[in-house]
Amino acid sequence: xxxxxxxRKIHTSPHAEHxxxxxxxxxxPPTENICLSEFETFAVDRVKLLKTVENLGLSYVKMSxxxxxxxxxxxxxxxxxxxxxSSQCGPTDNDRRRKDHISHFILRLAYxxxxxxxxxxxQQEVDLFRYRFNDLGREQKLEFLHRNNLQYNAISDKxxxxxxxxxxxSSYGLSGVTIEHQDFYKVPFQDALDLVRxxxxxxxxxxxxxxxxxxxTIVLNDFRTKLSKxxxxxxxxxxxxxxxxxxxxxxxxxxxxxxxQDYSFQKNVGKISLEQIDSLxxxxxxxxxxxxxxxxxENHHLRHGGRMQYGLFLKGIGLSLEQALQFWKSExxxxxxxxxxxxxxxxxxxxxxxxxxxxxxxxxxxxxxKVILSNPPSQGDHHGCPFRHSDPELLKQKLQFxxxxxxxxxxxxxxxxxxxxxxxxxxxxxxxxxxxxxxxxLNHPNQYFIESQRVLSGGKDIKRxxxxxxxxxxxxxxxxxxxxxxxASQDLAGMTDLxxxxxxx
Amino acid sequence: xxxxxxxxxxxxxxxxxxxxRRLFPFSQYYRWLYYGGVQKNYFQNREFSFTLKDDIYVRYxxxxxxxxxxKEIQKMxxxxxxxxxxxxxxPNQHNxxxxxxxxxxxxxxxxxxxxxxxxDVRTCCSAADICSKCWTLMTIAIRILDRALRDDFGFQHxxxxxSGRRGVHCWVCDEAARKLSVAARSAVAEYLTLVKGGEETxxxxxxxxxxxxxxxxxxDVVEKYFTDYAHEQAILGHNKSVDKVLALVxxxxxxxxxxxxxxxxxxxxxxxxxxxxxxxKKGDDKKQQYFQEEIMxxxxxxxxxxxxxxxxxxxxKSPFSVHPKTGxxxxxxxxxxxxxxxxxxxxTISLICEELDQPRTGEKESEDKKEKENENNATERRKIRDYxxxxxxxxxxxxxxxxxxxxxxxxGELLKKSDLQKQF
Numbered sequence: 053x054x055x056x057x058x059x060r061k062i063h064t065s066p067h068a069e070h071x072x073x074x075x076x077x078x079x080x081p082p083t084e085n086i087c088l089s090e091f092e093t094f095a096v097d098r099v100k101l102l103k104t105v106e107n108l109g110l111s112y113v114k115m116s117x118x119x120x121x122x123x124x125x126x127x128x129x130x131x132x133x134x135x136x137x138s139s140q141c142g143p144t145d146n147d148r149r150r151k152d153h154i155s156h157f158i159l160r161l162a163y164x165x166x167x168x169x170x171x172x173x174x175q176q177e178v179d180l181f182r183y184r185f186n187d188l189g190r191e192q193k194l195e196f197l198h199r200n201n202l203q204y205n206a207i208s209d210k211x212x213x214x215x216x217x218x219x220x221x222s223s224y225g226l227s228g229v230t231i232e233h234q235d236f237y238k239v240p241f242q243d244a245l246d247l248v249r250x251x252x253x254x255x256x257x258x259x260x261x262x263x264x265x266x267x268x269t270i271v272l273n274d275f276r277t278k279l280s281k282x283x284x285x286x287x288x289x290x291x292x293x294x295x296x297x298x299x300x301x302x303x304x305x306x307x308x309x310x311x312x313q314d315y316s317f318q319k320n321v322g323k324i325s326l327e328q329i330d331s332l333x334x335x336x337x338x339x340x341x342x343x344x345x346x347x348x349x350e351n352h353h354l355r356h357g358g359r360m361q362y363g364l365f366l367k368g369i370g371l372s373l374e375q376a377l378q379f380w381k382s383e384x385x386x387x388x389x390x391x392x393x394x395x396x397x398x399x400x401x402x403x404x405x406x407x408x409x410x411x412x413x414x415x416x417x418x419x420x421x422k423v424i425l426s427n428p429p430s431q432g433d434h435h436g437c438p439f440r441h442s443d444p445e446l447l448k449q450k451l452q453f454x455x456x457x458x459x460x461x462x463x464x465x466x467x468x469x470x471x472x473x474x475x476x477x478x479x480x481x482x483x484x485x486x487x488x489x490x491x492x493x494l495n496h497p498n499q500y501f502i503e504s505q506r507v508l509s510g511g512k513d514i515k516r517x518x519x520x521x522x523x524x525x526x527x528x529x530x531x532x533x534x535x536x537x538x539x540a541s542q543d544l545a546g547m548t549d550l551x552x553x554x555x556x557x
Numbered sequence: 558x559x560x561x562x563x564x565x566x567x568x569x570x571x572x573x574x575x576x577x578r579r580l581f582p583f584s585q586y587y588r589w590l591y592y593g594g595v596q597k598n599y600f601q602n603r604e605f606s607f608t609l610k611d612d613i614y615v616r617y618x619x620x621x622x623x624x625x626x627x628k629e630i631q632k633m634x635x636x637x638x639x640x641x642x643x644x645x646x647x648p649n650q651h652n653x654x655x656x657x658x659x660x661x662x663x664x665x666x667x668x669x670x671x672x673x674x675x676x677d678v679r680t681c682c683s684a685a686d687i688c689s690k691c692w693t694l695m696t697i698a699i700r701i702l703d704r705a706l707r708d709d710f711g712f713q714h715x716x717x718x719x720s721g722r723r724g725v726h727c728w729v730c731d732e733a734a735r736k737l738s739v740a741a742r743s744a745v746a747e748y749l750t751l752v753k754g755g756e757e758t759x760x761x762x763x764x765x766x767x768x769x770x771x772x773x774x775x776x777d778v779v780e781k782y783f784t785d786y787a788h789e790q791a792i793l794g795h796n797k798s799v800d801k802v803l804a805l806v807x808x809x810x811x812x813x814x815x816x817x818x819x820x821x822x823x824x825x826x827x828x829x830x831x832x833x834x835x836x837x838k839k840g841d842d843k844k845q846q847y848f849q850e851e852i853m854x855x856x857x858x859x860x861x862x863x864x865x866x867x868x869x870x871x872x873x874k875s876p877f878s879v880h881p882k883t884g885x886x887x888x889x890x891x892x893x894x895x896x897x898x899x900x901x902x903x904x905t906i907s908l909i910c911e912e913l914d915q916p917r918t919g920e921k922e923s924e925d926k927k928e929k930e931n932e933n934n935a936t937e938r939r940k941i942r943d944y945x946x947x948x949x950x951x952x953x954x955x956x957x958x959x960x961x962x963x964x965x966x967x968x969g970e971l972l973k974k975s976d977l978q979k980q981f
Contacts, residue, residue, distance in 0.1 A: 221773070242738075242741050246744075248748050255710065256711075258709075258710050258712075259711070347756075396611075427864070429758075430860070431755065431860060434755060435755070436757075438757060442757035443754075443757065446759065
């Protein structure tokens with residue numbers, strides 16, 4: 053990545069490159085010069101687009117009609133390529149494609165810095181690419197593969213006939229007839245992990261047999277691998293970029309934009325006493341935490357996944373390390389663990405959570421996305437998202453037990469059915485707090501807690517510090533560090549307005 | 558020879574020195590983890606971790622040679638040995654390298670199956686207890702996973718190990734397996750996972766059309782054991798466990814079956830009723846047609862601890878380590894004898910230490926004479942032969958066979974390498 057040195061000099065020719073195709077593999081970095089304000093707008097718009105990709109992925113089934121429509125719309129509004137159509141390559145298309153190209157490379161700079169940022173960026177870019185690739189026509193897809201040298205080995209007809217039954221029963225929507233007219237590609241299973249994971253493909257002796265309809269998986273795998281390598285390379289050239297006092301704050305600001313509030317701030321420490329926890333769990337806990345709290349009170353034990361999810365939540369609402377140790381110990385020693393064993397086997401991991409052991413990372417409470425997507429509960433576990441990981445029947449009973457009205461339960465179950473777990477949780481919030489419509493969008497258990505406390509205290513005596521993170525949260529504009537970085541760079545054109553630029557529509 | 562030797566956990570500190578000095582198969586152990594020296598520093602950069610007396614846990618141990626490994630283990634006499642990843646640097650120097658550069662590179666693909674994860678479906682024992690009735694679950698687990706890892710994923714060098722108490726481990730040692738990324742490991746683990754959900758989920762297996770060949774073949778395995786297992790566990794015998802089974806069938810079927818079960822008390826006949834209902838359903842209801850298969854899988858399908866398999870840097874108890882609570886040695890399981898494998902017949906440390914003190918038989922005495930004639934190698938040979946006089950012998954022998962198998966692959970690698978060198 054060597055464009056950092058030249059690109060911020062005042063322009064020579066903005067249309068130096070011609071973009072003939074809507075979809076790119078981003079193999080060549082841009083080499084033209086662009087002005088700072090364009091640099092900024094491009095970058096900010098792409099962050100918005102990727103945020104949309106993330107949000108849509110949470111509320112809709114990926115590649116469903118609603119998902120595609122909304123994503124297409126957002127791309128259109130933000131001046132990114134939207135309906136790829138190579139037959140009409142007017143000047144606007146070219147501008148959009150140029151913006152797509154340049155903004156992608158700017159964000160590489162901003163998002164190569166840490167493991168977490170890279171993961172987020174790759175995930176959203178891959179989803180965006182998937183949507184765009186899917187939107188191509190059959191001819192365009194083949195042409196794209198050809199142009200980017202993506203060639204895969206199709207198996208012979210003989211092999212296809214021999215494996216016919218297995219192929220049919222491993223892939224959705226395939227029958228004997230469709231198989232005949234379809235190519236199958238044989239690749240190492242490592243190149244099609246998504247299909248392997250979901251058992252959507254036939255696997256034999258380490259090779260998967262991918263029907264042409266699923267070729268996107270291998271293409272995506274290539275895309276992901278290349279992007280991941282590129283980010284690692286980009287990270288190495290970062291020192292050079294960081295020495296530029298105009299770019300550095302902007303890039304930092306950009307990379308903070310994705311996480312939103314992480315609820316790791318320790319301002320609340322000591323505001324909550326251990327005696328309050330039981331009553332708070334009934335009033336202000338989201339269902340997932342209430343379930344964990346109840347489990348630890350009943351069983352005097354929680355397995356690792358539960359301790360992490362609940363322990364970090366407690367840290368987020370303001371328990372100090374000492375309180376946390378006291379809380380866990382008092383419960384565990386009532387179960388099968390004696391005080392000595394607790395100190396040896398469990399105290400370490402609690403101190404670890406607070407960043408007092410090992411790598412000394414100050415771990416942040418889990419967001420809804422993390423709870424829903426990673427580490428699903430298994431036998432003996434109570435963690436996870438009750439809306440995602442409970443049988444609907446059990447969820448219904450639980451809600452009845454918590455005195456949610458029958459019509460409310462129905463609404464919640466309907467949302468669960470549509471896989472809108474966070475919306476279901478928000479509905480639960482509205483029903484249990486007796487408010488018509490909440491004015492926030494729920495994405496974090498600790499946010500639930502803060503909002504609940506706000507409602508319960510009548511919204512009057514809310515302190516400024518509670519409100520500030522909320523505003524930032526909705527703006528998705530990130531943490532204090534980002535704001536400080538922004539403030540420290542008044543000389544950067546347009547920088548003072550950056551917070552408003554980041555506001556989500 | 559004593560038929561059995563009661564193990565007393567308090568005697569462990571006295572037995573361990575003897576075990577590590579005279580019985581632990583160091584040369585095989587080193588041969589395994591050295592992997593033929595195909596990759597540089599593969600053994601030297603491997604993490605070991607020890608659990609010492611009073612649960613003191615020391616991580617990031619590493620050794621430059623077999624001699625150093627032996628010396629250290631004999632000095633520290635660990636209660637338990639875990640094996641971790643091969644790192645970018647020597648693990649015992651991880652504090653001296655620049656932060657961020659020390660990371661795990663490779664490790665065997667491992668699986669950990671623990672009987673406690675079956676607590677909701679076994680009636681005979683719970684938690685850490687096992688008996689011959691529930692051990693069938695481990696047999697099924699090994700059969701299913703071993704088949705899938707070989708046939709589906711193409712791995713060949715699978716070492717199955719009894720954990721010493723209530724579960725089994727699998728070490729997939731193929732080079733391709735050792736090089737798998739975290740994402741690939743988790744994809745493999747998810748491919749192999751069918752039972753999903755925690756305490757808040759009743760129905761943990763849901764099958765949809767079409768049934769993947771992998772599930773088909775796993776069902777074939779379960780079917781072989783299910784009738785006997787269900788009978789032994791009396792899954793359809795007691796009211797409570799019957800309710801649990803019926804909770805897994807569609808509601809309208811449940812009502813009919815509840816009525817039928819009033820008059821039909823024998824578990825086998827009850828299972829026949831369920832099967833009959835299921836095959837009837839297959840004709841008309843698309844959505845819930847697989848409940849018979851789902852019941853079988855929920856009761857018998859292997860339950861993996863996915864997190865152990867996912868991480869490259871995750872530690873797992875080493876083969877031939879002792880289980881401090883039971884005293885049993887973590888021994889490799891020969892799959893040719895799997896159906897006969899009895900966890901209670903696995904030797905304890907006290908048994909094999911006792912066997913060592915038994916007077917030798919006549920045959921061995923004659924060997925002793927030979928040994929005296931050749932005194933140079935005497936100590937070395939004595940050490941090699943000591944374990945052969947104990948019940949550990951057959952397990953070490955099997956381990957040797959396993960290593961012979963994998964040695965063929967690294968011989969090939971080494972040949973390729975030396976060929977390359979000649980070219981240049």
